[in-house]
Amino acid sequence: MENFNFGENLRQIRVQKGISQEAMALKMDITQTKYSRMERSECVPAKIYVDRAAKFLEVPALELLPPGWDYSKTLIIFRPSLGKAAIIAYRVLLAVAFFDMARGFCDGARITATPSKIAAVIGFEGLAVAFMYYTEKPLVNKIRSFLRFISG
Structure with a gap:
C-alpha cells in the first residue's frame, strides 16, 4: 500500500478506457485543471468524486483506491x-x-x-x-x- 498512487491508478484506468481528461472532468462536474491535479496526486479527492469517476469508468470505486481503504474512517478537517x-x-x-x-x-x-x-x-x-x-x-x-x- 505504501507505493499506491491514486492519481496514477486513475490515469491508467482512464487511458485504458480511451477517455480524455476533459471528458472525465465533465462527467465528474469539475474543471479539467482540477481533474489533472487529481491525476498528478496534487489533491486528495472527496468520496463523491471517486464515486463519480468509478461510475463513469464503469469500475468499482474500490478498484481506484488502495487495498483496504475505508473512506468512512477518513477525516476531512474543517x-x-x-x-x-x-x-x-x-x-x-x-x-x-x-x-x-x-x-x-x-x-x-x-x-x-x-x-x-x-x-x-x-x-x-x-x-x-x-x-x-x-x-x-x-x-x-x-x-x-x-x-x-x-x-x-
Whole structure:
C-alpha cells in the first residue's frame, strides 16, 4: 500500500478506457485543471468524486483506491465548519451593513431622539433579516458549490 498512487491508478484506468481528461472532468462536474491535479496526486479527492469517476469508468470505486481503504474512517478537517463559518460571517456582515444604513439614515434625516434612532435601527435590521431569509438559500448553495470546488 505504501507505493499506491491514486492519481496514477486513475490515469491508467482512464487511458485504458480511451477517455480524455476533459471528458472525465465533465462527467465528474469539475474543471479539467482540477481533474489533472487529481491525476498528478496534487489533491486528495472527496468520496463523491471517486464515486463519480468509478461510475463513469464503469469500475468499482474500490478498484481506484488502495487495498483496504475505508473512506468512512477518513477525516476531512474543517470542511463542514467552513461552510457554517462562511454563513455566520455573511450574516454578521449583512447585519453590520444594515446597521450602518440605519446610522446613515438617522444622520441624513437629522434624527437626534434616541427612541427614533432605535426604531430606525430595528427597522433596518428587520430588512436585514428579510434579506437574509430570501437570499440565504441560494447563498448556501453557492458556498457549498465553492467548497466542493476547492476541496476536491
